[in-house]
Ligand SMILES: [Zn+2]
């Protein structure tokens with residue numbers, strides 16, 4: 001058996017002592033080390049993009065370094081599982097999208113008196129006949145009844161017409177405020193409308 005293995009061992013030793021094989025082996029080791037260090041730097045930068053915590057990026061790099069050039073791929077898998085799901089840019093984008101959605105919801109105005117949904121260009125609330133806008137006689141655009149002059153063309157209105165909203169709002173108790181945001185916005189508008197000089 002030994003006599004059978006001996007030539008195989010000789011061939012193997014000869015293969016290893018070949019200078020080309022030795023250079024190739026060294027290159028592979030250098031490449032693995034570079035890959036290891038590069039991955040540690042990638043984890044550092046990746047964590048920087050995902051958290052504002054100044055220490056966590058160093059932990060991410062240390063995790064890769066700790067697993068040595070031989071096993072760092074296991075650390076990469078661990079890191080990919082544990083890292084924050086979203087980057088800070090993605091979080092920012094999502095909050096922007098949510099804000100624009102909220103603005104979209106607030107654009108759906110409510111009648112200040114009966115709280116029915118009204119369109120932004122309606123003159124009168126069809127439900128309670130509250131005057132929502134007046135038409136500027138000069139430029140024909142819609143003006144808020146509380147404005148003393150047209151915001152678009154600057155024409156002075158002689159006298160703001162008596163608003164049914166003011167009469168009704170003064171006579172009837174205001175509905176109980178709720179936590180709903182659009183209700184809150186409508187409430188703010190109502191307060192602004194009923195009290196032009198806060
Ligand atoms: Zn109404």
Ligand SMILES: [Zn+2]
Nearest residue numbers: 136139150153
């Ligand atoms: Zn006008």
